[in-house]
Amino acid sequence: MPHKFNADRRDKIPKQKHRVNNWTEYNEGLRRRGDLTVWISEEALALWSAPPRTTPGGQPVYSDLAIELCLTFGMVFKQPLRQTQGLMRSIAGLLGMDIAVPDFSTLSRRGNGLSLSARTASKSPKPLKLVVDSTGLKIFGEGEWLEEKHQTKRNRRSWRKLHLGLDLVSGQIVCSDLTRDDVGDPTALPGLLDQVDGPLDLFLADGAYDGERTYVVLTARFGSMIKVTIPPPKNAILSPDTARNPGIRDRHIADIRTHGRMAWQKASGYNQRSRGETLMGRWKTVIGPKLKARSFENQKTEARIGVRILNRMTELGRPNFERTA
Structure with missing residues (x-):
């Protein structure tokens, strides 16, 4: 049944009206969501290489943080892994950074069970x-x-x-x-x-x-x-x-x-x-x-990174609404 079938007998409830009272800050937060400096920092570059391995086995070239950063860029700008590799390579060249960029096969392999960097927990006393x-x-x-x-x-x-x-x-x-x-x-x-x-x-x-x-x-x-x-x-x-x-x-x-x-x-x-x-x-x-990922473990990593992206965008600015009518 269409929802307007009994419109003549429905209560006429006027629609509430709201306005944003922090538009200047919220508008700037929306701009910063596309700012590359939000997603890459000096700390990330300092931790780009993997720490020395103390157990038997091959030495990884890239840290988990580097792989997470590349996958984050790929999800923010909706790029497949090959295009993500090219995007990171061009960013490194434009910024004059002498770092190696992981190739698409490395991103796919390391994304399986990737350990994401720890986030600072909220200290709000409110439940x-x-x-x-x-x-x-x-x-x-x-x-x-x-x-x-x-x-x-x-x-x-x-x-x-x-x-x-x-x-x-x-x-x-x-x-x-x-x-x-x-x-x-x-x-x-x-x-x-x-x-x-x-x-x-x-x-x-x-x-x-x-x-x-x-x-x-x-x-x-x-x-x-x-x-x-x-x-x-x-x-x-x-x-x-x-x-x-x-x-x-x-x-x-x-x-x-x-x-x-x-x-x-x-x-x-x-x-x-x-x-x-x-x-x-x-x-x-x-x-x-x-x-985009094919395997289930890589898909779980993709979902966790997506949560990080949305939370980071929320931190940049949220609208404060007040009711006007």
């Missing part, structure tokens, strides 16, 4: 407000064209599942994971929570995370005072122990039955989950809807 969501990313392989052109069935589904956790306070991605398409959202949740460093007082997710398993994991890790907002399905039923010890899910079901789903969304703050969907759209716009 995290976590929004978790997932989306599909296409990968190289047999796709829709083969199925349509030759009327053949695809041997496998050509996509991976990206799980992201966004902190509503800082706007940073605090946890991420890339899994195969057969891994469900509740199954990937414990791995995401292992990456959360600090207290958590709010957890927002869509109905795919609904279930007793999710509530047990969250309360076991962050205590019974955590606020969990997950919409139960329309046919959800109360637990047998509701009368004596109602759980978080039971209270959600009772509120929806009493006040309606729309009122529950507004009262519980569930509408803030839209920022998780915005994050997914931002990923597919800035990073892209497709993974």
